[in-house]
Amino acid sequence: MSSARKETLEAIRTALVGSEPRTSEHLQELKARIQESVPHLQPQLDGDLLTHFCEKHIAVHGTYERVGRAGVATAVLRHLDSLGIPRELLVGAGPILDQVQWPEQVVVERRSANKDDCVALSEAFAGIAESGTVVLLPGAGRPSSHNFLPEDHIIVVDCARIVRHQEDAWTLVRALPGRAARTIQLITGPSKTGDIEQAIQYGAHGPRRVHLVIVEDRDDA
Amino acid sequence: MSAAGANPTIPFQDRARRALQDQTLQQAMNKAQGGFVDKRREAMAQLPEFDDIRDAARDIKDHVLSNLDSYLELYEQKVQENGGQVHWARTTEEACQIITAICREAGAELVAKGKSMVSEEMGLTGALETAGLKVVETDLGEYIVQLAGETPSHIIAPAVHKTREQITELFHKHHAKLGYSERVTQREAIVNEARNVLREVFITADVGITGANFLVAETGANVIVTNEGNGDLTSCLPRVQIAVAGIERVIPSLDDLSTLLRVLARSATGQEITAYTTMYAGPRHKDDGEGPAEYHVVLLDNGRSAMLGGAYRPMLRCIRCGACMNHCPVYLAIGGHAYGWVYPGPMGSVLTPLLTSFEQAVDLPNACTLNGRCKAVCPVRIPLSDLLLEHRFEQHRRGLTSAVGRLLIRAWAWLARRPRLYHSVMVIPLWLMHRLGRKAGALRWLPLAGGWTGSRDFPVPAGQSFHAQWRATQKRR
Amino acid sequence: MGKSRTGCYSLRHNNQNVSRMTDTKKTSEVPIQVGLFVTCLADLVRPKVAFAAVRLLEQAGCTVTVPRAQTCCGQPALNSGDQASTERIAQGVIRAFADFDYVVAPSGSCTGTLRHKYPELFRQDLKWATQARALADKTFELTRFLVEVMKIEQVKASYAGTCTYHDSCAGLREMNVHEQPRRLLQGVTGLTLTEMVDANVCCGFGGLFSVKYPDISVRMVSDKCANVASSGADTLLGGDLGCLLNIAGRLRREDSPVKVLHVAEVLAGMAEGPGIGEPESDS
Numbered sequence: 001m002s003s004a005r006k007e008t009l010e011a012i013r014t015a016l017v018g019s020e021p022r023t024s025e026h027l028q029e030l031k032a033r034i035q036e037s038v039p040h041l042q043p044q045l046d047g048d049l050l051t052h053f054c055e056k057h058i059a060v061h062g063t064y065e066r067v068g069r070a071g072v073a074t075a076v077l078r079h080l081d082s083l084g085i086p087r088e089l090l091v092g093a094g095p096i097l098d099q100v101q102w103p104e105q106v107v108v109e110r111r112s113a114n115k116d117d118c119v120a121l122s123e124a125f126a127g128i129a130e131s132g133t134v135v136l137l138p139g140a141g142r143p144s145s146h147n148f149l150p151e152d153h154i155i156v157v158d159c160a161r162i163v164r165h166q167e168d169a170w171t172l173v174r175a176l177p178g179r180a181a182r183t184i185q186l187i188t189g190p191s192k193t194g195d196i197e198q199a200i201q202y203g204a205h206g207p208r209r210v211h212l213v214i215v216e217d218r219d220d221a
Numbered sequence: 222m223s224a225a226g227a228n229p230t231i232p233f234q235d236r237a238r239r240a241l242q243d244q245t246l247q248q249a250m251n252k253a254q255g256g257f258v259d260k261r262r263e264a265m266a267q268l269p270e271f272d273d274i275r276d277a278a279r280d281i282k283d284h285v286l287s288n289l290d291s292y293l294e295l296y297e298q299k300v301q302e303n304g305g306q307v308h309w310a311r312t313t314e315e316a317c318q319i320i321t322a323i324c325r326e327a328g329a330e331l332v333a334k335g336k337s338m339v340s341e342e343m344g345l346t347g348a349l350e351t352a353g354l355k356v357v358e359t360d361l362g363e364y365i366v367q368l369a370g371e372t373p374s375h376i377i378a379p380a381v382h383k384t385r386e387q388i389t390e391l392f393h394k395h396h397a398k399l400g401y402s403e404r405v406t407q408r409e410a411i412v413n414e415a416r417n418v419l420r421e422v423f424i425t426a427d428v429g430i431t432g433a434n435f436l437v438a439e440t441g442a443n444v445i446v447t448n449e450g451n452g453d454l455t456s457c458l459p460r461v462q463i464a465v466a467g468i469e470r471v472i473p474s475l476d477d478l479s480t481l482l483r484v485l486a487r488s489a490t491g492q493e494i495t496a497y498t499t500m501y502a503g504p505r506h507k508d509d510g511e512g513p514a515e516y517h518v519v520l521l522d523n524g525r526s527a528m529l530g531g532a533y534r535p536m537l538r539c540i541r542c543g544a545c546m547n548h549c550p551v552y553l554a555i556g557g558h559a560y561g562w563v564y565p566g567p568m569g570s571v572l573t574p575l576l577t578s579f580e581q582a583v584d585l586p587n588a589c590t591l592n593g594r595c596k597a598v599c600p601v602r603i604p605l606s607d608l609l610l611e612h613r614f615e616q617h618r619r620g621l622t623s624a625v626g627r628l629l630i631r632a633w634a635w636l637a638r639r640p641r642l643y644h645s646v647m648v649i650p651l652w653l654m655h656r657l658g659r660k661a662g663a664l665r666w667l668p669l670a671g672g673w674t675g676s677r678d679f680p681v682p683a684g685q686s687f688h689a690q691w692r693a694t695q696k697r698r
Numbered sequence: 699m700g701k702s703r704t705g706c707y708s709l710r711h712n713n714q715n716v717s718r719m720t721d722t723k724k725t726s727e728v729p730i731q732v733g734l735f736v737t738c739l740a741d742l743v744r745p746k747v748a749f750a751a752v753r754l755l756e757q758a759g760c761t762v763t764v765p766r767a768q769t770c771c772g773q774p775a776l777n778s779g780d781q782a783s784t785e786r787i788a789q790g791v792i793r794a795f796a797d798f799d800y801v802v803a804p805s806g807s808c809t810g811t812l813r814h815k816y817p818e819l820f821r822q823d824l825k826w827a828t829q830a831r832a833l834a835d836k837t838f839e840l841t842r843f844l845v846e847v848m849k850i851e852q853v854k855a856s857y858a859g860t861c862t863y864h865d866s867c868a869g870l871r872e873m874n875v876h877e878q879p880r881r882l883l884q885g886v887t888g889l890t891l892t893e894m895v896d897a898n899v900c901c902g903f904g905g906l907f908s909v910k911y912p913d914i915s916v917r918m919v920s921d922k923c924a925n926v927a928s929s930g931a932d933t934l935l936g937g938d939l940g941c942l943l944n945i946a947g948r949l950r951r952e953d954s955p956v957k958v959l960h961v962a963e964v965l966a967g968m969a970e971g972p973g974i975g976e977p978e979s980d981s
Contacts, residue, residue, distance in 0.1 A: 206450025590904025613779030
């Protein structure tokens, strides 16, 4: 309904009477403001980013393990065993995960999740130390359903990609080559709800548990 | 005005009285009250920069509002570049028509809904059901409220007015036909049952509708903020995705988003960030493997553009955090339904006359002590209590309040401008009240003041005004 | 002393023992001229509060004048949305208090009206806006004036009792009154100060709200009374008579033994006699 569009914009302009004329220069200025956008005041965050990231993650009921590059598979399996979950994994794509050699008994599938899946394994695009947040960019080989349908979610985080503030994550996103990311998901801990008498209950619709496997810059396990 | 559950026919006073006498409601509100206030206070204490960030958030919103048309155009351009469609709706009826048409064209039968207050404003669920669609709310609080046949009573915690016992009964009644025969009483079991029931909905829904806390012009994305993850399941699984938003939701860049997010969750629930803060920009790419084939955004005006031009513009900064109602002693006493429409608490009292009509909402701006707590906690510094006072000026200009009341005030003011006459007139009533009440110290009844003396004594005046006594002390010198 | 041009009565400066932190704001020899804004509630219901304010201001070294041409700040008209009536009352107040160094009132809501609402009222009228601004800039709530402008550290008073202080909304949020009365109370001999839960939550007065929406108002004041009771205090203090009349009215109806006083009465050593809503001992 383009008349609704026209009328709404006109109504806005009428209400904003006396403001700057709507020339193409004006629009360019606003575009430039977007393109040159920088963070506003950010919370002070000193100290080791990794430590801060882990503390924040724990505070939202998450768990984690820190491993070397060779330790990803064992860490994942260790976590599955601790929960009594069979070694059947939905695995997403990612630079670290693509290199992982899985033992033979482990069932690895690369497909969309369904409601009966127990666990999905994803690789984070980045981590945000400020809030203990994991940034996921669903796309080819990285289905969104992995992040929400299974009961458990394990996310591999490359330590080198843990940034300080949320805006630092946007810098990384903007630097991606090619077509812009369609979907950006910031995930901080497992799913929860306070809707029953204002007390927190985990596992509302998304995963009940989120476990991070944080890969540090060392070659061992 | 259209919204499911609005009760303009029952006067506010009656709704408020019923709410005050509703023991279950009072129990539920009491449980919630401390949490809201304490959690926000703790969050503030942990972020020394909080007040300065609030100022930055306000400035971002003000900048957008004074360029709203341009930012909407830039945002729309980006959505279209991404392969999405933007629809404009002047009224709620138009919005419902647009969304119904999208659903029809998609051959939809089942619609999954994430929490969206603007969709309540539209009365969207009712409109879609009338068109023959099945609509299921997926936010747990909204789902509970839907089962109860009610409307949300809080913009963040829709079922805050419900006790656990009430929820148990609702689930037992409505889930039996789905095969759940046991009554679930424990919180964990209740949430699990809802999880299982709603999973079916996510997976089989044809259309997913969510709101949008923000619309980002930089990327053409709609941002949703949840703790449950229902908004994401609603956005990702169905083949048609629709985001509905008021026109004031657009913001320029991702950096602006971060500032607003920092104050949003802290103000709402005291969290630093919700479990899921996500953004979606357009339909799936060919090799994505998953995701909606169609992506639609519906932008609603419904009186917002009119608010831009006058004293109420700051109200458009609102990011729907709920802090104002969480801190409002009136809201905490009467709950959200007493407000009679979609938005409760201070922000509801400001918006309802503007988005419906002044005539329909005479009580709301007056059922307020102007204590200012709402203004103090607003993350984008909306002067809410000042805007409520502005509503009173507008009501006076339009002659909407009681004529007798206006006359009495005018008469009193006439007298108050004439101090000597005023004090002469006061001599007898003061003396009389003093004589009548000095033994008790307080009067248990006063003419015209039944509202006071019904439940309170009225302390007895001194008998002589200060000015009279002061003049006497001066004369003695 | 005679009548000055504006029809006011002045008192000679009356200095008693007070201790100060540093030099007062005015460094010249001429004492600070304060116009007392009585407030309609103090005027009509409890004059003692205004007398206490005068005593405190004089003890602090001010010359206090009480302009005769005052009745009310206009809040009842303001909060009813009657802009025209409010403007006319405001103009009278602005004229009556034009000549003073400071305007002080024992009330957060009245001073809040003068300071914040008067300039807003006249924003379309440059002449009155300027005058309103001038009045606003020199208007202070009593305890804040004593502590921050007159630099009073301690008053000479005693009160044997446990007091809790109710923060009136306008006082707190419009006039930044919170620590100042507590500071002064802590210096009162024999007085124990205890904080109640939700001291800064509205008592439900809100002017005409208390009679227009009585059910909600009574709920709010009942909550306040419950908090007063659980604080263990025997005395409730506050800086605004509207709140105090409301709370005292409910306390009396509940047969509570808690004594309700305006903070000025305690600070000025005038706390003997009946509290708000209590019967007089003699006729």
